[in-house]
Amino acid sequence: MTERFSYTLNATDGRARTGVINTPRGDIRTPAFMPVGTAATVKAMMPESVRATGADILLGNTYHLMLRPTAERIDRLGGLHKFMNWDRPILTDSGGFQVMSLAELRKLTEEGVTFKSHIDGSKHHLTPERSMEIQKLLGSDIVMCFDECPALPASDEDVRKSMELSMRWAQRSRDAFGDRPGHALFGIQQGGVTEELRGISAEKLREIEFDGYAVGGLAVGEGQEAMFGVLDYAPDMLPKDKPRYLMGVGKPDDIVGAVARGIDMMDCVLPSRSGRTGQAWTRRGQVNIKNARHSDDPRPLDEACTCPACSNYSRAYLNHVFRSHEMISGMLITWHNLHYYQELMQGMRDAISAGTFEAFQAEFHATRAMGDIEPL
């Protein structure tokens, strides 16, 4: 435990890194996967269950929480940690990305964004200053800069203008955040898939100085090849002694590829969202539990997995409760998925420490290539 936010890089293997982010609310082992608690809950999971999967930190969404129940109400009730019963670190996004993807009638100016709530149509204004205020009211441990992510495809000129606006907003975010010991502010690199723009953005962010840096504007539909193309150079443009966060990623193979390219933190709704639609992620790839082949299968989802879904239930049971629309279906498969993701992160941390990350990656891909176990 520490009173300040800091990052210690413990080992590297190729470009992959392992370390620890120290915060007053607990350590975050990196590479870290952050489950997403959009509306102050990781859907279908109790907070203690999320912790039991091995998560050190959760992500909360500013856009959702500012609309309902509002940041001011969460503040009156003692902050987001107390409100949702999670006393470990929380990272909040800035709201910018979700305004662009969810809100209606957006109007973008130098000042900020005006939009209508997707819930009730009420009008809201979000600026770098307001985003910093909301994230402070929530009590977030890691605060993200307010930025703009252009809708793709976009012309080089539009990507450049958007990046330059995001850099001006990064400075305003830094100024508004002020000095808050124990809390961190992360800058967000933009620049689309253009190396030159990524370089300019990184330079500007380094000049402002942040506690950590995100590679932004990826995982927005550009595909894995284009994303890895950017990750081949973008993380190395950012300071080595600060954590690097890839926002909104991803599938297990995206995560392994990102870690191999020097990323330390990631978040994604995929394991929890898939859990509610009967999609399980396992060492041997994806399993669709609603498929009829599972309805008489007494075997667990993954016999090597120690999560409650695999320890105590059969594929036949998981298939039955999914088809019967029972709530336990989403609970069990979400738990399994989050457990698998955290186990994957632990495996990578161990392999990087041991200098065997290349072998780890080879085995990861070989096991996935085998596909699911043969039907009975």
Ligand SMILES: [Zn+2]
């Ligand atoms: Zn499991």
